Amino acid sequence: MKYTYYPGCSVLATAKHYQESIDAIAGPLGIELEELDDWNCCGATAYMSVKELMSFAISARNLALAEPFHRDIVTPCSACFTVLNKTNQYFAEYPDLRKKLGLTLEAGGLSYSGNLRVRHILDIVVNDVGNEKLASLVTKPLEGLKIAPYYGCQIVRPGTDFDDPDDPQCMDRMIEALGASPIEYSMKSKCCGASLMGTQEKLALRLCKNLLLEAERNGADCIITVCPLCQMNLDVYQGKVNKLFGTKFNLPVLYFTQLIGMAIGIPEKKLGFRRLAVKSTKTLKKYMVGA
């Protein structure tokens, strides 16, 4: 299965370990990711807050560059996914916007006809690869490990059709396929605060605390995420949450791709575990190759 890959800016920096683990598992899972040449920033939520057309236009450049390859465009970042997907859908839905975007792309010598499908890498893993194949690749079953699947907000929200927006299940089933147990908790698709961590820190820290608390109370050994911003907030700011609220959380926050890597026997060094701010616990290390 071959896809056009749109990495997004975060996997080049704060989410490097997301990319490392994707690189490590793509081969065994039979996913071929061909990076979109010269892709630019999707615009994220920051762009939309100041310039709407500009935000759609820079996002559309990526779609225009990807269209000639006639493959689904896949991104690991929930924010990139939402923005690219929204641009694609609004392009189809709103003729005025389509016309304007056509003109802006033309100025760059590009065109887009709207024939692309934007997808998140979780969608590829659970639906195209599938849990059956995933289970067949497991060499180090994660039996006994309790995992909090954290879907975050944007991936399951408007315009997506691969899971329920309030009570998504696909990652829960994936965790079972790897031999581990998903915990039941109410926060799986609640917001982590996203970029409010920069602008309204205390508020975002409280949202993270609620998440960590629910995961811990329900017995999670670790949390898995699908989004660079969720991962950073829950991981890097966990110490600050502890300081502010007097809690003692020590919950490693992994990318779901790192968890898959562990289960299919890829050495932890190749999965970027050393980049976590909350380091792997003893419980987690028992399941790792080379830890």
Next chain:
Amino acid sequence: MLQKEIVYEATLDHDFLEEIYALPGGHEIKKCIQCGTCSGSCPTSYVMDHAPRKIFSLIRAGFRDEVLGSNTIWLCSSCYTCAVRCPKEIKITDVMYALKRIAVAEGKAKGQKGVALSSIFVDLVNKYGRNHETELMTRYILRAEPLGFFHFIPQGWKLFVNRRLPLIPHRIKNINQLRRILKKVDELGEI
């Protein structure tokens, strides 16, 4: 807070609603039944001056200053929970974005940290074609809360020692193409 004195209809701004209608899907706001699902679903509504349901009511009644001056629009985290739950399928997150843009354009957002973050972000993308997280964080902290620089050190350090803050930005090759596109956007004017 809402004005305690009587507000006469003549002093309200009925064009405000027209601006929201101009958004893609903006007309949906007419359908709001004031059920409050948005406010109940919002993870940050408890600290808002006016929760989303009330914002819609205020927009429709023409309380322009009240809406644009409220902290509500800056507390929206774009999680889209309200938007997927709205029984009338109003694109609530898009409306919040629009309110941010109007507030910025009219100078009603001075001092909002969200504006500083967005404008630095836009500047970086125009310069490199991609976001450079290290520069974004550094410039944002220096601009928005220079005194808080030390306060950020523990997080910055965790990212740095785990090699998650590269110093050199990634640049796209065809930045001129991107700039031509952006120039065209300027010519066309915003939506």
